Amino acid sequence: NAGVTQTPKFQVLKTGQSMTLQCAQDMNHEYMSWYRQDPGMGLRLIHYSVGAGITDQGEVPNGYNVSRSTTEDFPLRLLSAAPSQTSVYFCASSYQGRTDTQYFGPGTRLTVL
């Protein structure tokens, strides 16, 4: 049972490039979410999904897209990277909803030059 996995661990992009951050979980969790964490700050919700085929926006969705074609995978796409998107990105999953125990991945550290 690997839990929540994220790839890559580190990524450097140039402004305007696009990329996809991968997230997968093997716990059959319905709820998955993406957060970003800037230095010295808490986690801010980007997008979330309550099940395959269902996604919605969080607190800071601009510049990001998501899709949920399977229960296991929840990729986050940066359409046109900007320096303001330099951050650490965490994916999380839980069995039912937000107050259920959330399991977090190890994070992806993204730098946009």
Next chain:
Amino acid sequence: LAKTTQPISMDSYEGQEVNITCSHNNIATNDYITWYQQFPSQGPRFIIQGYKTKVTNEVASLFIPADRKSSTLSLPRVSLSDTAVYYCLVGRSNDYKLSFGAGTTVTVRA
């Protein structure tokens, strides 16, 4: 959504008990209180969750008074490895847009 307020930072020494209080004055009837711990360069980790009175597990205790307008996370006999950021979250199952605040940075010194 219930707004939470917790101290920005706390210092302690090894072997002491650390108590972090979180205020949530507008907590709703169906809201639960959940605490997470985050070490540097890692994702947050669930510590404990409660609804009322007291909850205890192998890591911490959570004290919730009758009015539920605040809660206190208690870490017994902390060690250097307990240095982390601690987040207090208040919400219910359908609070999908609940975000983590800045948390409380606990620094344990030798």
